Amino acid sequence: MPKRTRAIDTEYRHALTKAQCYEIMDYLQVQFSDKTDIHYNYYFDTPNGQLAERNITLRERTIRKEGHISYHLTLKIPTIDEGTFLEYHQRLSEKEMRLLVYNDKLPDGEIKELDSIHGGDIRNVNMIRVNRVNATYKNVEIFFDKISHRGETFYEVGSKINHSGETSKEEKLSEFKELLKIFKIDFKQAKRRSLKYQ
Secondary structure: OOOOEEEEEEEEEEEEOHHHHHHHHHHOOOOOOOOOOEEEEEEEEOOOOHHHHOOOEEEEEEEEEOOEEEEEEEEEEEOOOOOEEEEEEEEEOHHHHHHHHHHOOOOOOHHHHOHHHHOOOOEEEEEEEEEEEEEEEOOEEEEEEEEEEOOEEEEEEEEEEEOOOOOOHHHHHHHHHHHHHHOOOOOOOOOOHHHHOO
16 A cells, blocks of 8 residues: 655745746746756546535646656645645556556545545546746745646746744745745735646
8 A cells, every 4th residue: 555645735826927937036046947847737527527616636746857757646635724735645656647647547545545535536637737946035945837738838936835844834925925025026826727727
């Protein structure tokens, strides 16, 4: 049985124009590269769309990073706090990934066992390609995403804040908003990608 991995994480994301994205990236001295960190995100739902209705995300992410490839299955269930999710994570083999992505077959493990959430009958409903670069501003980790979906390109900046460490979630959010304020941007939580890009 695969190792069980759970976490409670809060993710803040803000949609940017291309110009805004590159301006902030220059400030933090980072740039996109097609060779470093590419995510292929496959989203799944029940045949009648019950996961999307309940703001639940079931996603397989294939990461190609600096010549290494890994496969990750994630189930995100919303909590009462906005932007905060109980996440179940499971590493997959390439064979498990292909059976899931191309045959809608969930691999054995805790996520499959949670059939009270997804019913065991899921469909691949969407794919989003993301080119990601990471940076640090003060005490907060920042990521920039160049999002490709059906021939169009979108940009986001965000921060995934775990519930541990010396700096509080509130302090990290304040620093994230402070970074945006430097560029006269008021933070607004971006819509979940599983719902926004359809």
